[in-house]
Amino acid sequence: MGFAKYQEDIVSRYVGDFAMRPTQSPVSPPKAPTPNTKNQSDQRTKKMSSLKKFAVATPRPLPVIVLADASGSMGENGKIEALNAAMKDMVSTFAKESRLRAEIQVGLITFGGKAQMHLPLAAAHSVAGFAELKAEGVTPMGAAFDLARQLLEDKDRIPSRAYRPVLILLSDGQPTDDWEVPFKALCDSERAQKATRLAMAIGPDADEAMLRDFANDAEAPIFKAHNARDIHRFFRAVTMSVTTRTASQNPDLSTTFVVPPPDDDALDLDFQ
Template structure:
């Protein structure tokens, strides 16, 4: 067997899917600006990771006024630039859930060889469309049940009951962001957890997220 007979084994995908509330209420108190910076930083960090064991992929679904697949699920190292999000309109979370379910169950986009996905829901308000059916379809889907589902409640007006039911991390069923600074703090913690998973020889095994709201801003190197 010659050298040309060997084929490099490609890294298995590790999907990270973010469902982001971009409704009008996210436009106040610097929340959308913090989210934009957090997502940009996360994608940049993922893109720099080694792909020896896992290839981190990122997808972004936004719900504000309408529902958009703002960023199709793509290898992080191939994502060039990040188009900032705008905050406007109502909160069609149910429609976003249906889009996420379709994405998770599409085996052409997420092949069977992929590692356990990470699905992140962030919101500062209550859904303004039908939520019961879409929520049940998402959380009962085979792949969503196997995924690591995380939820971030922003401020005091979020639907914490719904967000808590969405999360399936028994140690931290719901994360809180008291202000815009905490949004970046949370995403940095998630980034560290996912990067640790991608370097592991067992990337499907969850890694604890070390997140503490209200951390010192100096430690976060905030620039907004």
């Protein structure tokens, strides 16, 4: 060991070099001070668990159920294509949303020829994709209402801890089955009453009176779509009203469901 290195070691000086003691010394420190355990918990070792034992809360489901007209008439003027694309956009936006507070779930009931659960209610981020809707057949809306009511009342599929659902009904024509009783049963069911219900009338032939009865937001009358682009705008507004439920809220600014006018739609941004 060289001399310089020897000098670096303070302890070695204690041993050999008394000459370096300063002339004035501080008072002897208190002996055997208690170790600082005050800031520490002593029960932690008992509670200690292996990594896998930690659990976190599963997010509360927020069901969004779409009842979509897929009857033959939807095949005209690109309506069904617009609906497919708009649904896909909505699901992918939902999939990207934070799941810390709510898990947005999407279900799609279609009525075209027959009523069916086209996309069973599932977490948006787990939906890999769904079969494109095809416009065919009659408009069995009554049967679709029954399916929707069964889904809403099924506590296995929608547990009681779920946030109040969002129900969306869109149609371009008149129901072809016996719809009044199922419609009333759906609208009167406890969960559907709590739900946010939005409706879109596509084109001039839609049953606007019935859609108006379905929608329950006094400030958001039914939305009338005149073209395929309007279908997109409606779904954008639906997406926004669902996602902003968990985002910042400001009572000063209206958060009611409003579809922005097309010419003034600065927020309707498509990025390249």
